Amino acid sequence: MFLAAFIPKQSDEASRDSTLLHRLLQRDMRAFEQLYDRHSRLVYGLVFRIVHQAGTAEEIVQDVFLQLWRNAARYDTSRGPFLPWLLTMARNRALDTLRLKSERQRRREDQTEELPAICAAPAFEQQLDDKRRVSQIRDLLTSLEPQQKRAIELAYFEGLSHTEIAETLKEPLGTVKSWIRNGLNRLREGLQSAT
Amino acid sequence: MSTTDQFGELLEAYALGALDAPERAALEAHLAGCAECTQAVAEARWLVSQLAYSAPDAAPSDMLRGRLLQIVRAEAASHRAVTPASKSPVPFWMWAAVAALLIAAVYSAWDARRLQNQVRDIHNRAVAELAKREKIEQELTEVRREATILADPASVKIALATNDPQLVPLQAQWHAALGIVVTGQKIPQPPSNRVLQLWLIPKAPGLKPIPSQLVRPDANGNFVLLVATPPEQMANTKALAVTEEPAGGSPQPTSTPKWVGAIT
Numbered sequence: 446m447f448l449a450a451f452i453p454k455q456s457d458e459a460s461r462d463s464t465l466l467h468r469l470l471q472r473d474m475r476a477f478e479q480l481y482d483r484h485s486r487l488v489y490g491l492v493f494r495i496v497h498q499a500g501t502a503e504e505i506v507q508d509v510f511l512q513l514w515r516n517a518a519r520y521d522t523s524r525g526p527f528l529p530w531l532l533t534m535a536r537n538r539a540l541d542t543l544r545l546k547s548e549r550q551r552r553r554e555d556q557t558e559e560l561p562a563i564c565a566a567p568a569f570e571q572q573l574d575d576k577r578r579v580s581q582i583r584d585l586l587t588s589l590e591p592q593q594k595r596a597i598e599l600a601y602f603e604g605l606s607h608t609e610i611a612e613t614l615k616e617p618l619g620t621v622k623s624w625i626r627n628g629l630n631r632l633r634e635g636l637q638s639a640t
Numbered sequence: 641m642s643t644t645d646q647f648g649e650l651l652e653a654y655a656l657g658a659l660d661a662p663e664r665a666a667l668e669a670h671l672a673g674c675a676e677c678t679q680a681v682a683e684a685r686w687l688v689s690q691l692a693y694s695a696p697d698a699a700p701s702d703m704l705r706g707r708l709l710q711i712v713r714a715e716a717a718s719h720r721a722v723t724p725a726s727k728s729p730v731p732f733w734m735w736a737a738v739a740a741l742l743i744a745a746v747y748s749a750w751d752a753r754r755l756q757n758q759v760r761d762i763h764n765r766a767v768a769e770l771a772k773r774e775k776i777e778q779e780l781t782e783v784r785r786e787a788t789i790l791a792d793p794a795s796v797k798i799a800l801a802t803n804d805p806q807l808v809p810l811q812a813q814w815h816a817a818l819g820i821v822v823t824g825q826k827i828p829q830p831p832s833n834r835v836l837q838l839w840l841i842p843k844a845p846g847l848k849p850i851p852s853q854l855v856r857p858d859a860n861g862n863f864v865l866l867v868a869t870p871p872e873q874m875a876n877t878k879a880l881a882v883t884e885e886p887a888g889g890s891p892q893p894t895s896t897p898k899w900v901g902a903i904t
Binding site (some may be wrong): 472474477478481482485486487489490491493494497499500502503504506507510511514515525526528529530532533535536540575578579581582583586597598599600601602603604605606607608610613622625626629630632633636 | 652657658682684687694696704707716719888
């Protein structure tokens, strides 16, 4: 079962999610409420950043959490840590809303799946509370070259491909690929060195 | 360079969803037979998911929480109502009775399933209607608030002028208790990766502009922006300004204001 993968491990944060997800399987409404209170702000912030409309963002957040409530029993153990998976689902839904039925939608790997594919936390992962994680990720992104940061943001928040980013920024395709690859490598190294 | 090394360079971009179709197809064909790269893609997805933390902080409304819990509560109640009851034991020698009971049990199960489906359908329709009504009510509340701000003589009118001859001025009205409404007509849409952002310029010298909400004009160039809870009071604000910013907005203006209006 999916929930077994959430029974961890080292951190209080993941352990709290794991306990709540076990209770969610028993249709425990209070557990759902607590999961919502723990993560809705982060999920909403991400979705709002993508769709820019408060009403649309709330509809997507509602869909994401209802999906969690209705399909908890269908998750399997291979789906990895909970919060990255939830964020991936929220991002997919938000980008789907932006790109509904477009050619671009078919590019994304998870498009045909009702639930997103697995995320696997790397060995160096350090569990932090949301506030410290926000600070860490923002600092790391700020430390990137501005072009690297911009290219990564266009891909992540706008759902653009390499070619579309190159057209948007009026830069060679190879340069854009390097920016994204090197930027994400620096992000990984930054997270790794922080542990 | 091995095949795995060759594809290794694409894994993060794949997890990000940035690969163009030919590269994506080639990588997916490789992933089908490479456990090492499949694991690496899963880790890349984790890395990409961390970018969510860079989104500006924003909170959903309390109404969303209430609406969600209402739906979940109704579904939980429905789930409890349809939990099947246990069957009675049957003596082993009463084959005829067993057969009769089995038939009755099968019929009961079928009937219960049918009723269960009916209950679920009715419930789902009710929940959908309720959600729709609440959404309409929420929108109505916002429209009423905007209308009140625009109609109330207590609202302070602020004309946001522009130096650009291609643009028309914006109108704003600020009600001390209900917030700010900014309206624009025939406003050219910014590029797809840009938005308009409202700023409050503080009276106190040396203080930076305070960021407020984002908006994009519709296809006809119209918009109505409601700021229900302005980040600063009118008494402390010298002017309103609107700039064009990257999608998602900026903590500080990155371009010269297109419109500025003093609060008198």
